Amino acid sequence: xxxxVAAGQKTAVLSCRDVHKSYRxxxxxxxxxxxxxxxxxxxxxxxxxxxxxxxxxxxxxxLGGLDDPSAGEIWIQGAAVAPMSESERAxxxxxxxxxxxxxxxxLPEFSALENVAMPLLIGRVAPAVARQRxxxxxxxxxxAARTAxxxxxxxxxxxxxxxxxxxxxxxxxCVLMDEPTGNLDPATAQTVLxxxxxLNQESGISFVIVTHDRQIAARMDRVVSLRDGCLQDVDGAx
Ligand code: ADP
Ligand code: MG
Numbered sequence: 599x600x601x602x603v604a605a606g607q608k609t610a611v612l613s614c615r616d617v618h619k620s621y622r623x624x625x626x627x628x629x630x631x632x633x634x635x636x637x638x639x640x641x642x643x644x645x646x647x648x649x650x651x652x653x654x655x656x657x658x659x660x661l662g663g664l665d666d667p668s669a670g671e672i673w674i675q676g677a678a679v680a681p682m683s684e685s686e687r688a689x690x691x692x693x694x695x696x697x698x699x700x701x702x703x704x705l706p707e708f709s710a711l712e713n714v715a716m717p718l719l720i721g722r723v724a725p726a727v728a729r730q731r732x733x734x735x736x737x738x739x740x741x742a743a744r745t746a747x748x749x750x751x752x753x754x755x756x757x758x759x760x761x762x763x764x765x766x767x768x769x770x771x772c773v774l775m776d777e778p779t780g781n782l783d784p785a786t787a788q789t790v791l792x793x794x795x796x797l798n799q800e801s802g803i804s805f806v807i808v809t810h811d812r813q814i815a816a817r818m819d820r821v822v823s824l825r826d827g828c829l830q831d832v833d834g835a836x
Contacts, residue, residue, distance in 0.1 A: 609639070609640065609676075610637040610638055610639060610640075610673070610676070611638050611639070611640055611642075611674075611675055611694070611771040611772040611804045612636075612637075612638040612661055612672075612673070612674055612675075612695075612771075612772050612804070612806065613636060613637040613638065613672070613673045614634060614635065614636050614660070614661060614667075614670060614671065614672045614673070615635055615670055615671045616633050616634070616635060616669070616670040616671070617631055617633070617634040617635075617657070617660060617667045617669070617670030617671070617672065618631055618632055618633060618634075618667060618668045618669040618670055618827075619631040619653070619656055619657075619660065619665075619667050619668050620668050629827060630653040630656050630827060631653050631656060631657060631660075631667070631827050631828075632826070632827030632828060633670075633827065633828055634657060634670070634824075634827075634828060634829050635829070636661070636822070636829060638772060638804050638806055639804070640771065640802065640804060641798070641802040641803070641804055642804050642805075642819050642820065643795075643798055643804070643805045643807070643817075643818040643819045643820075644804075644805065644806050644807070644818055644819065644820050644821075644822065645807050645808075645809055645814065645815040645818040645820070645821045645822070646658070646806065646807070646808045646809075646821075646822055646823075646824060646829075647808075647809065647810070647815055647821060647822075647823050647824070647832065648823050648824035648825060649825075652824045652825060653824055653827065654776070654808040654824050655776055655808065657824065658774050658776050658806065658808055660672060661674075661774060661806065662674075662691065662695055662697060662774045663679045663682075663687050663690070663691045663695075664691075666680075674690060674691065674694055674695060675690070675694040675771055675772075677690060689721075692717060692720060692721050692768060693721065693768060693770070694770050694771050694772070695770045695771070695772055695773070695774060696717075696764075696765030696766055696767075696768070696770040696772070696773040696774070697765055697773070697774050697775075697776075698758070698761050698762055698765045698773060698774070698775040698776070698778045699761070699775075699776050699777075699778070700776060700777040700778065700780040700781050701781060702749065702757040702758055702760065702761040703761065704749040704757060704760055704761060704764070705749075706748065706749050706750060707748070708748065709745065709746050709747060709748055710736060710741060710744050710745050710746070710747050710748075710749070710752065710760045710763075711729060711732050711733060711736065711745040711746065712732075713749070713760055713764055714732035714735055714736060714760060714763045714764045714767055715728040715729050715731070715732035715767070716764065716767075717764060717767045717768050718731060718732070718767050718768060721768055728767075731767060732745075732763070732767065733745060735763040735764075735766055735767060736760070736763050738763070738797070739759040739760070739762055739763045739793060740759065740793070741756060741759055741760065741763070744756060744760075753786075754781060754782055754783075754786065755782055755786035755789060755790060758778065758779070758781075758782060758786075758790055759790065759793065761778075762778075762790070762793065762794070762797075766797065766801070766803070769801075769803075770803065771803065771804060772803065772804040772805070772806060773803060773804070773805050773806075774806050775805065775806065775807045775808065775809075776808045777808055777809060777810065778790065778794075778807065778809070779791065779809070779811055779814065780809075780810065780811075787811065787813075787814075788813070791811075791813065791814055791817065794807075795817060805818070815832075
């Protein structure tokens with residue numbers, strides 16, 4: 599049994615077991631997650647839905663190694679996160695995961711190209727190689743003509759496409775997205791969704807998408823719902 603679980607964690611891009619999280623609010627401990635188990639397979643597209651405040655962002659941040667659980671274990675690409683030092687964790691995260699948020703979090707003083715190249719430069723890829731790869735990624739998301747634009751000169755949908763290109767720069771096994779279309783109008787959200795589906799098909803990258811958008815959830819391989827601190831499978835259409 600123990601061996602099976604360990605084997606499963608090795609083949610999953612991301613997994614967690616019995617994850618709990620509580621926050622201190624004044625003198626009280628508020629339990630947000632009370633035993634979350636999850637395993638994301640290679641190439642899988644998973645949607646996490648749930649009411650506002652149910653803990654979706656909290657869970658996503660812990661799966662991404664950005665925050666520590668109060669109890670439980672997390673594995674990124676088969677490696678347990680807890681024993682890693684801060685710098686080991688940052689390096690492992692940079693190599694294996696990409697992140698996309700509701701607000702693009704692009705660096706305003708840098709061009710689209712420089713923003714996309716950033717994770718590669720942080721990973722010590724040679725600048726010329728990083729720029730070449732960034733240019734190629736921007737072309738893939740339909741922004742070949744926008745490489746020199748700064749975020750302020752781009753539309754909302756274009757910024758989010760730059761953020762997606764940036765998340766893909768290091769060729770991660772999995773991209774974690776927190777309401778990636780939450781700030782976009784429906785037509786632009788649809789374009790971004792089609793882009794994500796195409797990238798998943800072409801690269802076999804896994805996606806974990808927190809979303810309110812039923813259309814997005816319906817296009818994923820699996821939908822889970824966060825409720826009362828635990829994940830439940832959602833059968834059929836969400
Ligand atoms: P969701 O993304 O599903 O809307 P969140 O994960 O952002 O939910 O938040 C879940 C709950 O945890 C909320 O009640 C929120 O107030 C609380 N919470 C989130 N982050 C913190 C924090 N850093 N300190 C205290 N409480 C927090
Ligand atoms: Mg949230």
